[in-house]
Amino acid sequence: MQRQTAAGRDVPAVAVAAMRYRWPGAARDCLAIEQFAVGGGERVFLRGPSGSGKTTLLSLVGGVILPQAGTVSVAGQPLARLSAGVRDRFRADHVGFVFQLFNLLPYLSARDNILLACRFSAARRARLAVRGTSAEAEAQRLASRLELGDVLHRSAAELSVGQQQRVAAARALIGRPGLIVADEPTSALDADRQQAFIDLLLDECAEAGAALLFVSHDLRLARHFDRIVDLAQINQAAVSGEAAA
Ligand SMILES: Nc1ncnc2c1ncn2[C@@H]1O[C@H](COP(=O)(O)OP(=O)(O)OP(=O)(O)O)[C@@H](O)[C@H]1O
DSSP states (O other), rough: OEEEESOOEOOOOOEEEEEEEEEETSSSSSSSEEEEEEOOOOOEEEOOOTTTSSSHHHHHHHTSSSOOOEEEETEEGGGGGSSSSHHHHHHHHHEEEETTHHHHHHHBHHHHHHHHHHHTHOOOHHHHHHHTTOHHHHHHHHHHHHTOGGTTTGGGGGSHHHHHHHHHHHHHHTTTOOOOEEESSSTSSSSHHHHHHHHHHHHHHHHHHOEEEEEOSGGGGGGGEEEEEEEHBBBBSHHHHHHOO
16 A cells, blocks of 8 residues: 555655764764665565664654755655654654653553554544544554553553553554554564564554554564565665674
């Protein structure tokens, strides 16, 4: 499922062109990527050795950091052209993140953590309204699918690590952003829950026509994806040992 422009052309969910990024104070570039794209609705598995820059690339895709050269666009929008405040809103509207460390607010309930994504995004609320549902009803639906129905009222701090991870997934998915970015999202789950989690993520993305950019070391999960991208292969700043790993 590809997103279309008014002119009918496909709009990639992510487009990286002639991009270079160096962390402040670092002696060399972390990333130098000539071209990388994730199509609308495409499911991409991003792999690479530890320290090769996978999380850095996701931060660039989220517009959390900006490259020193080149462009990173999401849904056709070059992120560096937006002011910091507009970029934050754009991210809230269009990108759902599932982080390694979840980033939940510990004192809020699981339900309120999920709803937070809609509270910060009128676009997410509007997309749900178009489908005749509310943020509350959608939070409940996602929680049921993720086997979180019984713990929605509990504060995030009281949840198991696996439950926190699933709350973070529901927060990313609610309100149907066009791009889901997931950084090692299954690392805290046992094998059964890992499978259920991946199934849900893929189903929800397919239903919403959302693209999925998924980082993992676990190559067993790669078979669920349209494409595997080895970061060392597309990153000209990778040292030769990394490219071979
Ligand atoms: N906030 C930061 N400030 C400075 N350097 C950083 C920062 N974050 C990451 N780096 C450096 O950038 C490089 C890439 O790190 P990154 O976290 O993107 O790798 P990764 O591929 O996601 O690793 P892992 O698989 O272990 O999570 C590393 O050398 C790391 O030390």
